Amino acid sequence: MASESNGFSAAAADRKIITCKAAVVWAPGEPFVIQKVQVEPPQKLEVRIKILFTSICHTDLSAWKGENELQRVYPRILGHEAAGVVESVGEGVEDLRSGDHVVPIFNGECGDCAHCRNPNTNLCARYRVDPFKSVMVADGGTRFSAVDGASGVRRPVYHFLNTSTFVEFTVLDAACVAKIPPAAPLERMCLLSCGISTGVGAVWNTAQVTSGSTVAVFGLGAVGLAVAEGARYRKASQIIGVDINPDKFVLGNQMGITDFVNPKDHDKSVHEVIRELTGGGVDYSFECAGNLDALREAFLSTHDGWGLTVMLGIHPTPRMLPFHPMELFDGRRLVASVFGDFKGKSQLPSFAEKCMHGNGEDKINLDGFISHELPFEDINKAFELLEQGKALRCMLHL
Incomplete structure (x- = not known):
């Protein structure tokens, strides 16, 4: 990496443009291009961090x-799960400084708005997750630029989900950066940026699953397995995993899943199978697949009178919810959870502490989620592994 700024400096006069390596996607579905980009210094209430x-x-x-029309802005630097070190801070940033260990968070927290002051939501009025957003709040511009290989013209490169982590240095709004304990292993804390926090938090914060509860998890990707891990930690008595990929069942055992249901193995609907397994339905179900048919099955798999379904999957299609309003009068409830209802800046540090400590059943199994580790230059291979269902979380080392 060639850089015009060596080392970490918080002094405004020392902050310069950094030239570094990034994985840029120039058009939908095209391979990532590993190339040099220029990263501007942070402006007011912004932070520049070195991604590790x-x-x-x-x-x-x-x-x-x-796949989602809201995200078709190119060229772009994707990525939103990461960990790194603060390189410099912009004017007005008081809670972060050069050298701090941090993770980016796609769902920001300013700490001052009515939303942030309300304990019943983790959405921020200004910095909440926004799939439309591809520029910075301060001036509506981007902090990245790169040379188009075809034309040779320097072009702006756009941001993604408040984060953009497929790059050696990135600029974020300070509200989207959470400080973590310096002793925490950054390679593992990376997972708290999205998947683990989303799944575990949905169990702990959204559903508030208690000991002895019964749980069904629809979709056993990283988020679904994080749900299972959170339910195991809370000592749920039965955790049922639902997925059409039998390979997920092997790993699911390590995350506390007690029963497995592959829809392809049954002539009856999944919710009927689960009701038979549990004597009427589970206390909580979690939809982690982004599939409306799975969402309906998850809803119907809960016990009438008190069942709660938590929706975590992203649903990009224009299809509406697959329920008749009268079905809600059976006592079943449906809610959605963003980032596991964690307030990122204020609550993620304590969650990181929990992940660092504990033994056996009283420790979150972060290691189990990392299925592959590759150098950053192999990002296209990593995407191929994920698309083929062969990877849970592929960790890229910058």
Whole structure:
């Protein structure tokens, strides 16, 4: 890496443009191009961080394919699960400084708005997750630029989900950067940027699953397995995993799943199978597949009178919810959870502490989620592994 700024400096006069390596996607579905980009210094209430580790989520895969029309802005630097070190801070940033260990968070927290002051939501009025957003809040511009290989013209490169982590240095709004304990292993803390926090938080914060509860998890990707891990930690008595990929069942055992249901193995609907397994339905179900048919099955798999379904999957299609309003009068409830209802900046540090400590059943199994580790230059291979269902989380080392 060639850089015009060596080392970490918080002094405004020392902050310069950094030239570094990034994985740029120039059009939907095209291979990532490993190339040099220029990264501007942070402006007011912004932070520039050096990314050391980044992993790949299905949301990145969906954006790369251009499946969601809201995310079709190119060229772009994707990525939103990462960990790194603060390089410099912009004017007005008081809670972060050069050298701090941090993780980016796609769902920001300013700490001052009515939303942030309300304990019943983790959405921020200004910095919440926004799939439309591809520029910075301060001036509506981008902090990245690169030379188009075809034309030789320097072009702006756009941001993604408040984060953009497929790059050696990135600029974020300070509200989207969470400080973590310096002793925490950054390679593992990377997972807290999205998948683990989303799944575990949905169990702990959204559903508030208690000991002895019964749980069904629809979709055993990283988020679904994080749900299972959170339910195991909370000592759920029965955790049922639902997926059409039998390979997921082997790993699911390590995350506390007690029963498996492959829809392809049954002539009856999944919710009927689960009701038979549980004597009427589970207390909680979690839909992690982004599939409306799975969402309906998850809803109907809960016990009438008190069952709660938590929706975590991303649903990009224009199809509406598959329920008749009268079905809600049976006492079943449906809610959605963003980032596991964690307030990122204020609550993620304590979650990181929990992940660092504990033994056996009282420790979150972060290691189990990392299925592959590759150098950053192999990002296209990492996406191929995820698309083929062969990877849970592929950790890229920058």
